[in-house]
Amino acid sequence: MAEQFRPDPTFYPSPRLAMEAPAERFAFTALLCPDGTKPDALAVVDVDPNSSSYGRVVHQVDMPYRGDEFHHFGWNACSSMLCPIGGHPFTERRYLIIPGIRSSRIYIVDTKPSPKDAKLVKVIEPEELMRRTGYSRPHTTHCGPEGIYISTLGGAGKDGTQGPPGIFLMDCESFEILGRWEIDRGPQRMSYDFWWNLPQDYMVSSEWGLPPQFENGLVPEDLLGNKYGHQLHFWDLRGRRHLQTIDLGANHQMALEVRPAHDPTREYGFLGVVVDTTNLEASIWTWWREGGKFHAKKTAIIPPEPADASLLPDLLKPFGAVPPLVTDIDLSMDDRYLYVSCWGTGELRQYDVRDPMKPELAGSVHIGGIARRTRHPNGQEFAGGPQMVEISRDGKRVYFTNSLYSTWDVQFYGRHLPGAQVKANVGENGGITLDPNYFVTFGDGLSAHQVRLEGGDCSTDSFCFPSV
């Protein structure tokens, strides 16, 4: 890969400079074919309001295999490349790393010279990943000081339970898998999401469940037996060692997305917990570092909504209620608003988190939902509920899609969810409204998962310089 003479203009030294940079013109959306009849794909959506193809898919990269199950993905390089230590400012934010969470295959897509010409340039086979790391089911991708970090949900063996899952490293230019990241994993045995504070030198990781607990659908006995993940792990980032575990309590099942404050001087972040098995609530937790130790506290709860059993899937009929199911959260670049997807109840919430210990509900939109089934303002049906959220760097637009995971979609919504991507506009002083003119649909039989934005977004970039 050719080195650039100047730093990539989409590497921003601080969160504020990221917000002030030109707005995104393209969104990249991971598409999965839940029944495996066609390959998964990467869709390129035109999000430039001045373009004649605004709000439409302008390009699609179809993969050569089937059954990968696209989920999360990320950039090969981002703003962390400007860090004084471990930085590498002359690489390019250019390649998307797209793991298949079911196949453990990893695709590298080149987005230059234009996202409209994006093309597949490399495929890393699951055997290669296994040989180099002993891990399977790759998930979250982050660009950091040692290259690309990718978390996994499974270990070795057919069902991924031989050995713990963890994080591995990939070279950000050659895409060679370098090996396991952890030197000492301590008591960590489950994995899901992770992120970090680069100058403060720590990492945070969370837990979903092991492959047998999600691949063929949610296992109700495991959920009611509190056997899904419910811990946060804190790590020494450069030392690659486990430092501390915080157990949220076994009833807090599925600790998913970890969102640290973007400003590196702020030593706190948030976590979304899918469901409390004692009362079906979802919760938001704030974690922080104080006195050299990490702490976590439940700072917001979202109650379940009672519903007629006839509207509910078998799984929920005995409860007569819809759990909110917080499946994704995302923090705006200025660390002001936390967006929370309630995939079950069909709501996207906006919390004002300027005081991170006291999130205040600032806005909300309803769309989809197991029982509510709210239509989009344009009159169209929105299958599923708000799920993967991505916020524009300037904080004015919030894009989201509707699918959680192929087998879980069927369990909760009774069918595979036709992919949709919609957008909420953010008010000057908070509040969100759905944009009636933005409703992107994808090809037949394709569901939609994570969204990434051209030039970076609020769940990609991490910084070594504060906003001042």
Place this chain on the structure above:
Amino acid sequence: MLDRFFLLPIGLSAAPLAWLAVVALGCYHGLNPGMGWLLAVSNGLQARRGQAVFAAFLPIGAGHFLAMAVALLPFAVLSAYFSRLHDVSIAAGLVLVAFGLLKLIRRRHPRFLARIRPHHIALWSALMATAHGAGLMLLPAFLALCSGSSAVHGSMLALLEQSAGAAFAVALVHTAAMLAVGSLIAWLVYRFWGLRVLHRSWFNLDLIWAAALLLSGSIALAS
């Protein structure tokens, strides 16, 4: 102590051109964001104190000085033991050319640098300078200064003391120039220019850096 190192063995006027090169290379290293000023700006912004910008230069300077001394000392020893300085020059030239070629061919950055903790600044500064051959770059100037003083004959110990003193003096003067330029830029970025300047003024110097190593090597070989 200092004047013993500075003045007695060499004499500042002995080779003004060589000293100029030592200072110029210090300025060049100081200008380079990767040699320290960027880290100092980050430290200042994180602490929200201008003082923290300058405080960072203590470990940066210590690390840089150490890297220079470590690169020069083996040649100081060689030049003391081999009366024919020409041989040492050739050895230095070959090392430099080899390192420059390596930098040209293997353009990847050493990944172990990313493992250094953000608060181990002196270690980072020393390894960063070493990995980029910053100390080797000083060799031609250093050897020129040694040859200027080789007329002074004496015991082996005296010769060694003399060349080691010269190595320390060169490392010290060079580091002082690097710190002066680096801290000036760090302060300007921190206080006036802001982080935006990174995109406008940070150039990829890898090629120029490799060229500088090759040029230094050629000078050493030719001398």
